[in-house]
Amino acid sequence: xxxxxxxxxxxxxxxxxxxxxxxxxxxxxxxxxxxxxxxxxxxxxxxxxxxxxxxxxxxxxxxxxxxxxxxxxxxxxxxxxxxxxxxxxxxxxxxxxxxxxxxxxxxxxxxxxxxxxxxxxxxxxxxxxxxxxxxxxxxxxxxxxxxxxxxxxxxxxxxxxxxxxxxxxxxxxxxxxxxxxxxxxxxxxxxxxxxxxxxxxxxxxxxxxxxxxxxxxxxxxxxxxxxxxxxxxxxxxxxxxxxxxxxxxxxxxxxxxxxxxxxxxxxxxxxxxxxxxxxxxxxxxxxxxxxxxxxxxxxxxxxxxxxxxxxxxxxxxxxxxxxxxxxxxxxxxxxxxxxxxxxxxxxxxxxxxxxxxxxxxxxxxxxxxxxxxxxxxxxxxxxxxxxxxxxxxxxxxxxxxxxxxxx
Numbered sequence: 001x002x003x004x005x006x007x008x009x010x011x012x013x014x015x016x017x018x019x020x021x022x023x024x025x026x027x028x029x030x031x032x033x034x035x036x037x038x039x040x041x042x043x044x045x046x047x048x049x050x051x052x053x054x055x056x057x058x059x060x061x062x063x064x065x066x067x068x069x070x071x072x073x074x075x076x077x078x079x080x081x082x083x084x085x086x087x088x089x090x091x092x093x094x095x096x097x098x099x100x101x102x103x104x105x106x107x108x109x110x111x112x113x114x115x116x117x118x119x120x121x122x123x124x125x126x127x128x129x130x131x132x133x134x135x136x137x138x139x140x141x142x143x144x145x146x147x148x149x150x151x152x153x154x155x156x157x158x159x160x161x162x163x164x165x166x167x168x169x170x171x172x173x174x175x176x177x178x179x180x181x182x183x184x185x186x187x188x189x190x191x192x193x194x195x196x197x198x199x200x201x202x203x204x205x206x207x208x209x210x211x212x213x214x215x216x217x218x219x220x221x222x223x224x225x226x227x228x229x230x231x232x233x234x235x236x237x238x239x240x241x242x243x244x245x246x247x248x249x250x251x252x253x254x255x256x257x258x259x260x261x262x263x264x265x266x267x268x269x270x271x272x273x274x275x276x277x278x279x280x281x282x283x284x285x286x287x288x289x290x291x292x293x294x295x296x297x298x299x300x301x302x303x304x305x306x307x308x309x310x311x312x313x314x315x316x317x318x319x320x321x322x323x324x325x326x327x328x329x330x331x332x333x334x335x336x337x338x339x340x341x342x343x344x345x346x347x348x349x350x351x352x353x354x355x356x357x358x359x360x361x362x363x364x365x366x367x368x369x370x371x372x373x374x375x376x377x378x379x380x381x382x383x384x385x386x387x388x389x390x391x392x393x394x395x396x397x398x399x400x401x402x403x404x405x406x407x
Contacts, residue, residue: 004028006042019105068167070101071131072160074108079153089116107131120144134297135159135280142288152287159283166272166366173370177377184385189224191392196221199396202403210399217395256305260333264376268369270333271362273307278338279359285352292319307333 004025007017016037022028025044032039077098081091092112099105107128114124122141125132132140136156143152200218203210210218224231245251260266277298284294295315302308313327325343328334338358345354 004042004044006032006037006039008032008037008039008041011036067101068160068164070099070104072157072164074099074104075153075160076157079150079157082153083150088121104131121149134300135284138289138293138297139284139287146288148288155283155287159279162279162363166275166363169367169370173374176374177381180378180381180385184381184388187385188388188392191389192217192221192224196392196396197225199400203399206403208399208402211395213391214395214399217392252305259304260306264369264373268366268373269304270307270335271366271369273302273304274334274338275359275362275366277302277307277311278355278362282352282355282359285355295324304333306331310334 004020004022005017006020006028007015010016020028020031022031025042028042029039032042074095078091078095081094082088086094089112092108092115096105096108096112099108111121111124111128114127115121120141122137122144125140126137129137139152139156140149143149196217200221203214203218246255259269262269280301281294281298284297285291289297292315295311295318299308299311299315302311310327310331310333313331314324317327318324323343323346325339325346328339328342329336341354341358342351345351
């Protein structure tokens with residue numbers, strides 16, 4: 001069964017549009033005719049190709065018109081339907097009627113069609129890797145194999161919600177400093193472009209030798225008024241070159257190394273990476289995904305290249321029958337408490353609970369660090385803005401006082 005988008009005229013003569021489920025185009029037309037709708041346009045909705053639903057699942061957003069909230073809500077609804085012993089195809093049909101997101105509805109319709117044709121749910125979802133990434137697909141596959149699909153889907157919903165909460169916490173922590181920086185930038189530009197030129201007219205009518213800071217201030221004002229495009233182009237060029245550098249192999253390594261060494265930022269980056277590693281690995285293992293496959297997935301989800309390499313070495317160590325903690329200790333970016341808890345979990349056979357404890361602990365620490373980061377950035381922004389304004393005021397007041405003295 002597919003989704004068909006239509007436009008038409010109802011019995012009262014009003015223009016209407018919407019979607020209808022049907023096995024084929026002919027059946028869709030028959031259904032609309034039975035409802036008394038005169039069609040003016042109708043076509044099957046498809047994603048175009050398997051990667052059309054661009055975006056990230058466990059990052060900031062899914063891209064396009066799908067976001068992580070839509071995915072999480074759909075997954076939780078799916079878990080409820082499966083728990084009620086509803087067949088997968090029927091559950092997908094119910095989801096298609098419930099979800100509000102148009103793109104998600106189309107993807108689910110195509111997944112339902114593939115499942116109805118004999119494909120497993122995990123295989124059907126894997127056809128849309130940018131909407132359902134490797135974590136999602138592997139967990140669903142493990143749930144299907146173990147008969148615990150409803151439990152796995154519920155864990156997936158909780159996992160996506162926790163990742164979304166982390167993203168929102170980071171955005172909330174940065175909102176005020178970014179707003180302050182934007183306000184300061186606009187204010188400073190107004191001063192240099194509108195205010196300083198008016199005051200400069202007073203200085204040009206005198207023959208006094210202006211102080212160095214005043215000449216610098218006037219030069220900046222003149223540059224911003226007459227050659228603003230050069231400044232804009234320079235900023236754009238620096239941004240492009242910086243992006244190109246950090247995307248190169250050597251540049252990325254140096255940039256990621258610098259991130260870990262920065263004061264305040266470095267510990268926060270480590271905490272976010274460690275928390276993501278522990279929570280994701282615990283979720284995958286609890287869902288029945290083999291540990292080697294889980295480590296491969298987790299490795300690809302950790303953004304920092306140095307910590308990613310340590311996880312790959314841990315995966316190799318596990319495949320050789322050793323503990324995963326050796327490479328993590330050697331790397332130096334995983335705190336001793338984390339490696340100690342993992343080692344205890346490996347020895348006791350309780351690795352998943354230990355990982356979950358570490359993940360929860362680091363989530364709390366990330367919250368605390370983000371609050372501290374906000375409290376540090378706010379006064380820094382105020383001081384920087386105050387210094388710039390003080391420089392401008394001092395540059396203007398000193399020559400004005402000299403003019404008054406001479407007069």
